[in-house]
Amino acid sequence: MSHPAPRPPGRPAFLPVALAISTVLAAAGAVAWERTPARRARAAAARAERAGPSPHGRPLRPARLLSRGAQVAASRPGAAVLVDGVYRGDAWSGGFPTPAAPAWVAIRIGRGPSRVLLSWTSSHNHDYREQQYGAPVDYRIETSADSRDGRDGTWRTAVEARGNPVRSRAHALDFTGQRWVRLVVTALSPRVNEWGLFLDEIDVHDLSVGGDDVWVFLGDSIGAGVFDRAAAHRPSFADAIARAHPGYQPAMIDAGFCRARTWEVAERIDEVLALNPDARVFAIVLGANDGDLPRLRAGLERIVERVRAAGRIPVVARIPFQTRYGYDWVAQKNAVVDAVVAAQGLLPGPDLYAWFRDRPDRLADGLHPDAEGAVAMSRLWAEAAAPLYPPP
Template sequence: GTGGTGGTAGGPDAPGITPNPLISRGKPAFASSGRASVINDGKYRSAGTWIAGKPTTAAPAWAAIQVGTGYERLLLSWTASYNYNYTDVQYGAPGAYRVETSSDSTDGGDGTWETVAEVTDNTVRTRAHSFDFSGQSWVRFVVTAAPATTDETGVQIDEIDVHDISNGAEDTWFFLGDSITAFAYDRDTPGTQPSFAENIHAAHEAHFPAMINGGIGGELTRANDGRPSALDRIDDVLEMNPDFHFFAIGYGTNDSWDQTDPTTFKANLQELIDRIQAAGRAPVLARIPFSPDGHHDALGVFNQAIDELTQENDLLPGPDLHAYFEEHPEQLDDKVHPGPAGRVAMNRLWADAVDVLYTGQQ
């Protein structure tokens, strides 16, 4: 694959991103209780969840998928997207869990299982884990605790997606941003479909990107007063998501509202770019969406900073969300956040903007 997003990543015949196909959808699924079929039906959140309740170490809840053989390494991601912020866990996220593999199970409950990943104090609404899968045919997600803050339903998982990363994890996308990101890339079915990943798959059948929605409402590029801050969490995000190569970045709405100095905003984003690239990942910056709200009159100079950073760092340009919502302000629910049509459009615009990475025609 290209391994990067710069205009110098390859000549006209450079190969595109290495595919990481989704291999779990529609495969036989089993669970300790509840409807197992909803964990790999391609439908997220309001279309149905697997309810694990409030399991314990002594009485865990599990969901298993028979993905089949022939894969050397896999990436398993789970989502609990009733939670709004990336760091919210109270609405269905697990508190403690492990991922297991088996070569001899027949129903997800029997057989010999090996633990390949374990989390004892989960702090996010969605996460992915990679592991060796040579000789194996089953994956199992075992929940051993709900968070202390869980609601009465307990743990409920939208979807478990399993991707083949035997040739490396490159088609992996972490959406980093504020409330606009949190709203737009949650893959809710049908409200936010087709998602970025579905759009890429429709255009490039061999590909099916892995997606993590890392949006946090109210986030600034940097905050000094305890508010959410991209630069305060980026190192943790990079460490927690080692297999995610591309970082789709959406900041600026809150910085402009907060009257951050545009020069400071640009310096903050440059530091964010530097940290992401130092970790061997590839950032892509979206232009800030247009807003008819008077608080956002200064967006022009902030978007100019994004344009300059994209050029100065030789990044692939992200989607021009400003131009789109200036033409379609009716797709903003409250003059700031996208409504259903706006969210669908944002996923399409991201897919269109990065399409060149899949063709290699840069």
């Protein structure tokens, strides 16, 4: 799947008028919805506690989003875009950081949360392992209890990452008694683009009530595009869950390996698990590139086995229908997917095959969903995920 090169810093994003209007209206609705976010999250946590375990384990617990619109300080101007809720749009350019002259962004969370999850995205990178468009390689996360403006005060290192290989990460950290959290980047890939560090969003979620509503979307180029949360692909999965389950605001990691076959992703699954230790659910959309049914089954079984062995929940979707290659080879591949889901007793993911078979015009190139198809995929995933959440 091709994707556009990122815009230089400060260049405005182009949005069709209808999309721009819908974005403004959605933002207005979000303001009303978030008037009592803490109360909603507490009520959701109580519902999860009362619901008790299901065949898929105990219900997910809410991880309230804390950073949207928060006070920000940074080493270079323009960092307010990192907490504006817009993904794969205008980004913050942090330059070319070094250990002696790092690039940093501090976000004021305030007192209260005892544990938080910080996730960052460099969404102009498309493949999960792409870093050319400004993903950090070496960085640390710091917290401060006494900073007044994100620049002064005493800071302690909570997380240190070196040699990061991917475009998006999430890290849980202790936040007891702290007020500010700061991402400090010290190195980029040698093959980075001309604008250097390029981040489009930093989300901070509250894990204080046992929050584990954290999802990895594991897939190929189809998922890499659908789950990037670009304006044209929203409402996203997280948006749909927030509407359907008051008090919930999922954290999302888009782990799409472009052109990858299932068995190739299976070879990387232990690395993906290690990079995402705080993700509870792995949403799997794989198989579009596969041509060998036995290897498809073996790869899918290995992924499910490793995800379960790590104490996570695998949810597997049926492969979307396609028209690019003429013959409907996908139907035979979905028979393999169905067999694995049944044999392993998994919570079934959405039936993407049936939806796109009935709406082939929603395939932009016969294989990848167009914008409307991407929104539908996220909605279908949210509907399939309902058993993981407590009843309202």
